[in-house]
Amino acid sequence: MTNHLNWLLFFQPIVDGEDTVWWEMLFSGLLWTLATSAVAAVIAFTVGSLMGVLRTTSHKGLSFIGNAYVEIFRNVPLIVQFFIWYFVIPEFIPPLKQWSINQDPTEVQFITSVVCLGLFTASRVAEQVKSGILSLSRGQRAAGYALGFTEAQTYRYVLLPMAYRIIVPPMTSEAMNLIKNSSVALTIGLTELTFRTKEMGENTFAFFEAYIAATVLYVIVAMSVNRIMALVERRTAVPGYIAGGK
Amino acid sequence: QDTGTLKKIAETKTLTIGYRESSVPFSYLDNNQKPIGYSMDLCWKVVDAVKAKMKMPDLKVELQPVTSANRIPLLQNGTIDMECGSTTNSVKRQEQVAFGNTTFVTNVKVVVKKSSGIKSLADLDGQPIATTSGTTSVQLIKQHEKGANINFKEIYGKDHAESFLLVANDRAKAFVMDDILIAGLVANSPNPGEFMFLPEVLRTEPYGIMLRKDDAPFKAVVDTTLNGLMKSGEVNKLYTKWFQSTIPPKNVNLNFPMSPELKAAIANPNDKGVE
Amino acid sequence: MNSLDFSAISTSLPYLMGGLGYTVQLTVIACLGGIFFGTLLALARLSSIKVLSNVAAGYVNLMRSIPLILVIFWFYFLVPLVLQAITGAERPPQIGADRSAYITFIMFEAAFFCEIMRAGIQSIPKGQVGAAYALGLTYGQTMRLVVLPQAFRNMLPVLLTQTIILFQDTSLVYVLSVTDFLGAASKIAQRDSRLVEMYSFVAVVYLVICFTLSMTVKALQKKTQIIR
Amino acid sequence: MIDISNVNKWYGNFQVLTDCTTSVKKGEVVVVCGPSGSGKSTLIKCVNMLEPFQKGTITVDGISVGDKGTDLPKLRSRVGMVFQHFELFPHLTITDNLTLAQIKVLGRSKDEAMAKGLGLLDRVGLKAHAHKFPGQLSGGQQQRVAIARALSMDPICMLFDEPTSALDPEMINEVLDVMVELAQEGMTMMCVTHEMGFARKVADRVIFMDKGHIVEDCTKDDFFGTPRSERAQQFLSKILNH
Amino acid sequence: MIDISNVNKWYGNFQVLTDCTTSVKKGEVVVVCGPSGSGKSTLIKCVNMLEPFQKGTITVDGISVGDKGTDLPKLRSRVGMVFQHFELFPHLTITDNLTLAQIKVLGRSKDEAMAKGLGLLDRVGLKAHAHKFPGQLSGGQQQRVAIARALSMDPICMLFDEPTSALDPEMINEVLDVMVELAQEGMTMMCVTHEMGFARKVADRVIFMDKGHIVEDCTKDDFFGTPRSERAQQFLSKILNH
Numbered sequence A: 001m002t003n004h005l006n007w008l009l010f011f012q013p014i015v016d017g018e019d020t021v022w023w024e025m026l027f028s029g030l031l032w033t034l035a036t037s038a039v040a041a042v043i044a045f046t047v048g049s050l051m052g053v054l055r056t057t058s059h060k061g062l063s064f065i066g067n068a069y070v071e072i073f074r075n076v077p078l079i080v081q082f083f084i085w086y087f088v089i090p091e092f093i094p095p096l097k098q099w100s101i102n103q104d105p106t107e108v109q110f111i112t113s114v115v116c117l118g119l120f121t122a123s124r125v126a127e128q129v130k131s132g133i134l135s136l137s138r139g140q141r142a143a144g145y146a147l148g149f150t151e152a153q154t155y156r157y158v159l160l161p162m163a164y165r166i167i168v169p170p171m172t173s174e175a176m177n178l179i180k181n182s183s184v185a186l187t188i189g190l191t192e193l194t195f196r197t198k199e200m201g202e203n204t205f206a207f208f209e210a211y212i213a214a215t216v217l218y219v220i221v222a223m224s225v226n227r228i229m230a231l232v233e234r235r236t237a238v239p240g241y242i243a244g245g246k
Numbered sequence B: 001q002d003t004g005t006l007k008k009i010a011e012t013k014t015l016t017i018g019y020r021e022s023s024v025p026f027s028y029l030d031n032n033q034k035p036i037g038y039s040m041d042l043c044w045k046v047v048d049a050v051k052a053k054m055k056m057p058d059l060k061v062e063l064q065p066v067t068s069a070n071r072i073p074l075l076q077n078g079t080i081d082m083e084c085g086s087t088t089n090s091v092k093r094q095e096q097v098a099f100g101n102t103t104f105v106t107n108v109k110v111v112v113k114k115s116s117g118i119k120s121l122a123d124l125d126g127q128p129i130a131t132t133s134g135t136t137s138v139q140l141i142k143q144h145e146k147g148a149n150i151n152f153k154e155i156y157g158k159d160h161a162e163s164f165l166l167v168a169n170d171r172a173k174a175f176v177m178d179d180i181l182i183a184g185l186v187a188n189s190p191n192p193g194e195f196m197f198l199p200e201v202l203r204t205e206p207y208g209i210m211l212r213k214d215d216a217p218f219k220a221v222v223d224t225t226l227n228g229l230m231k232s233g234e235v236n237k238l239y240t241k242w243f244q245s246t247i248p249p250k251n252v253n254l255n256f257p258m259s260p261e262l263k264a265a266i267a268n269p270n271d272k273g274v275e
Numbered sequence C: 001m002n003s004l005d006f007s008a009i010s011t012s013l014p015y016l017m018g019g020l021g022y023t024v025q026l027t028v029i030a031c032l033g034g035i036f037f038g039t040l041l042a043l044a045r046l047s048s049i050k051v052l053s054n055v056a057a058g059y060v061n062l063m064r065s066i067p068l069i070l071v072i073f074w075f076y077f078l079v080p081l082v083l084q085a086i087t088g089a090e091r092p093p094q095i096g097a098d099r100s101a102y103i104t105f106i107m108f109e110a111a112f113f114c115e116i117m118r119a120g121i122q123s124i125p126k127g128q129v130g131a132a133y134a135l136g137l138t139y140g141q142t143m144r145l146v147v148l149p150q151a152f153r154n155m156l157p158v159l160l161t162q163t164i165i166l167f168q169d170t171s172l173v174y175v176l177s178v179t180d181f182l183g184a185a186s187k188i189a190q191r192d193s194r195l196v197e198m199y200s201f202v203a204v205v206y207l208v209i210c211f212t213l214s215m216t217v218k219a220l221q222k223k224t225q226i227i228r
Numbered sequence D, E: 001m002i003d004i005s006n007v008n009k010w011y012g013n014f015q016v017l018t019d020c021t022t023s024v025k026k027g028e029v030v031v032v033c034g035p036s037g038s039g040k041s042t043l044i045k046c047v048n049m050l051e052p053f054q055k056g057t058i059t060v061d062g063i064s065v066g067d068k069g070t071d072l073p074k075l076r077s078r079v080g081m082v083f084q085h086f087e088l089f090p091h092l093t094i095t096d097n098l099t100l101a102q103i104k105v106l107g108r109s110k111d112e113a114m115a116k117g118l119g120l121l122d123r124v125g126l127k128a129h130a131h132k133f134p135g136q137l138s139g140g141q142q143q144r145v146a147i148a149r150a151l152s153m154d155p156i157c158m159l160f161d162e163p164t165s166a167l168d169p170e171m172i173n174e175v176l177d178v179m180v181e182l183a184q185e186g187m188t189m190m191c192v193t194h195e196m197g198f199a200r201k202v203a204d205r206v207i208f209m210d211k212g213h214i215v216e217d218c219t220k221d222d223f224f225g226t227p228r229s230e231r232a233q234q235f236l237s238k239i240l241n242h
């Protein structure tokens, strides 16, 4: 079956007589992948930063909330979380259920995916943010307080700006993980890239062609993210500051 | 001299059966995790025939679970020698694989909740319809005269159980699938009385045991066995056992009488695929 | 949910536990194999031989940029064909789904453990290598006796954290219809139409196991901090 | 100015400070010394509550720092502090390091803060480096900026925690010079340091700590003349010998 | 014993060492000093090829260290080296730190290595700590173990790279004492340090480096008497002043 790969398949209609051809399907899958990842990234960054900060504060209750959040969201497999967000949670919240029935199903899948993926990734981001803050010398926090900053001001002006810079490299892998993990959204029917790839494989039996195309697309996306983050790293680099050094 | 699968069986002294783990009542696991079902019973008959023909009473049979996604590649790369499940025999698939003579005929139908008020295909206009990813049955609606002009939205379930759950939870209004599979899901649901089929039959599809392509000698063994069972009427007994009696693991009865199409296929064994 | 019915769980408990056993076994083997090959890869990446470090880096980056589900597919369908091409056999050799899962996860995790071990090795002050060389130890001895033991100790918490992720990721072998814990649960769920009950059960089991593991990691982290 | 009375502090079961009592009057320069781990840093950090303590009281300019109701940020903004590792903010330029707290804490205008900051930078001899980042300066330069940053808040007193011990030997003097000048101008200072030359030159009093206790608390001349405790004698002999 | 001749070294385009030439005779103690970044550490590391250099030659006991064919591990095992940050192996006990290289490099038996190691540990006054891990010792103690570790290989000469600069002031002397003793026993030593007291006491020669050049290379008395270069005078005045 590998003897002759039939690349022309990508230009054949998905169903006889329709206009849409396979590469368009894969491309629309790619767009869903990118859209889901992008919105989820925003949620992950916001919630993750908040939770990460909570975990490093001196307030016992707040750091408990942060810790509990991380433990719950990172200790259940993503695929199970998808199922729970999509099938289980609406059953217990009648207004949500009503909304999910009335809304366009694609929108429901998209929003569910974005929330699920975002909150899951937030637990990973929270870990990074926490370790970034903790990796700063304790003296930085003390220096902030000693100048009369409040705790919030110390985070805002002293700790976070440096912590974010320090965690750019691990956040690059988290961003790449996020994109990869978006493929699990296929289990609730979101028609993202892996979904379309499987679909093409199953409909045309051209598994190799479809998976090669998908692999190439994922690698391109991952490399682009890598480049973008490298740019971010360069843009935010502090002159004279060697990462990890003091 | 033997070629293909028979040669392989002679050399390796094993035959590997691909089975499905939750395709009730064709091929699924009982509570002891043994694959059972209508297709499995038929396959064991084929195994007996192979043993007899090859004069290998101690032929080893291996059982390999497969999914709808990997059954064809696994057959092609030699992991399994035949697939005993509920695979539709289609002309398109015949480009890749071969099928034994038809063992079952299903009608693709639409299931809805009685409370939804939907009475016919035409009522589905503008509604979300569940479909299992990797299947194409929804497109059949468009090909039906009553569905030609309606617009609907597809919601994909990861598997049939999920697609059906979408209907049970009111997230989708209907689920289009082989009637026998739906009958299994309905029978197992908490409230079987909630659901009903729409009257339209979207397509009639034959199921068959899937085999490697271009392997006439092995296919001959399979077909001869099946034809024998059909002539002797043993197939009808098996049918009653699996479709019209209580079956493990939960002792439900599918109450699914034999369709005229299957009766015709048994009277006239053939391996014609659906377009 | 008007009627939750958890009876399917109790009747199929042996099956589910069998699945869980497989998950644990796969995790342990993939973890050990991954650490072994990951360490070799890390040494290759840090090597001054350009070709070696580039090949290793390429492998790691490729593995890290495609979804695991695609990697599983590739290994499953390609390895037999590759072996066939290598051995010139008439039929693709059969490696079976579970062996394929082992290979896939070892090779995939190797890429991740490589990065962890690399960070671990780089976290050892250069002075340690200098001190070992100054005593007359060779490169091999320096790595084996001085650098790797420390790197491994420093990275133990991170390695374990990655192992927890691995433990969850093994759920994806369901695409090979290998019966791991999630696979077993989802098959019973489908057979008996008890999706909600099953998946809720699965979530709780994973949460309990992974939470216990991550508490262990925390305790361990405290301990290794004292050793330093 | 600073009154420390019966302060006790524990880390878990480990007592770091035991019944510490002393005071620093306005304009006084007090040097704190003692072996490593004796609690010097901890004591000085208690003064502006960077470390909380469990027993005793500390008042700064009449305000009790341990009280629940005390506005700590406000109090801290009036106490300048210089750390062993400088603790400049690495992501901000020298100018921003000098003006940030003035603007955000004291509410000064940008221009005002800038004028103040540049003036102080000039005073520590680093006007030319205003646009640079901390990482681009040598250790001695960074520490001088750190002193200027503390001064920019117009503190009523200054705390120093081993300000020269992370510096290369060559750079120690450039920092000590700034501190000597400050002392001579009459700044109230409490200063943890091993630089006995500095203590000899400007200290009014020397406090010697050991194992969390204040063992000696006497004038400079008494300390270098005839320290009463054996431990202090031993310490001095070790530190002055090389 | 050690001959350094016309050594040049670049990091990329940056020249760290320029035409360095000097030598250390058997039994001689040479102190290397100079401002931070002047290349002292680099030079001393070139002696046992911990840093490769691009031009010039260094021979130790007649063996050229830069030659392709030289058995570096063997050469290095004969040159003892002590680092600024001790570099004991933190995952090994003190005993294992002392015996590892003896066993793996010199092929000594476990018992033999142990006897040697414990003897040296006794000599640096730390016999009681044999079973501990490095992290459980103070800096001064760790550095003494590091010296014992280097001695356990029966080196023909010893290299020191600022052995006391990471130590608390109190602990400097306990390390210097061990080094003085070693020097007085006739060990060949090349020693980067700012401890001018040590240099005064035991150095035969002092080398002063600046910007990768050897600026002064003269006897101790000449150096402390009338260093010829202005840079060296300046450096000395700064370092001796506080």
Ligand SMILES: Nc1ncnc2c1ncn2[C@@H]1O[C@H](COP(=O)(O)OP(=O)(O)OP(=O)(O)O)[C@@H](O)[C@H]1O
Binding pocket: D011, D014, D016, D034, D035, D036, D037, D038, D039, D040, D041, D042, D043
């Ligand atoms: N966060 C902490 N938890 C537990 N013990 C601590 C903590 N911080 C400091 N200590 C202990 O408190 C004691 C006093 O520490 P402190 O830093 O005040 O000493 P110091 O006199 O400043 O020493 P040095 O000269 O080394 O700076 C030490 O024994 C130290 O180990």
Ligand SMILES: Nc1ncnc2c1ncn2[C@@H]1O[C@H](COP(=O)(O)OP(=O)(O)OP(=O)(O)O)[C@@H](O)[C@H]1O
Binding pocket: E011, E014, E016, E034, E035, E036, E037, E038, E039, E040, E041, E042, E043
């Ligand atoms: N790996 C490296 N890459 C580039 N430049 C380096 C590297 N290591 C050292 N240098 C530079 O080489 C010069 C000499 O360094 P070296 O460590 O020998 O100085 P030193 O005299 O020992 O100073 P110190 O007293 O600070 O230890 C310095 O300017 C330093 O920045």
Ligand SMILES: [Mg+2]
Binding pocket: D040, D041, D042, D162
């Ligand atoms: Mg201190």
Ligand SMILES: [Mg+2]
Binding pocket: E040, E041, E042, E162
């Ligand atoms: Mg140096």
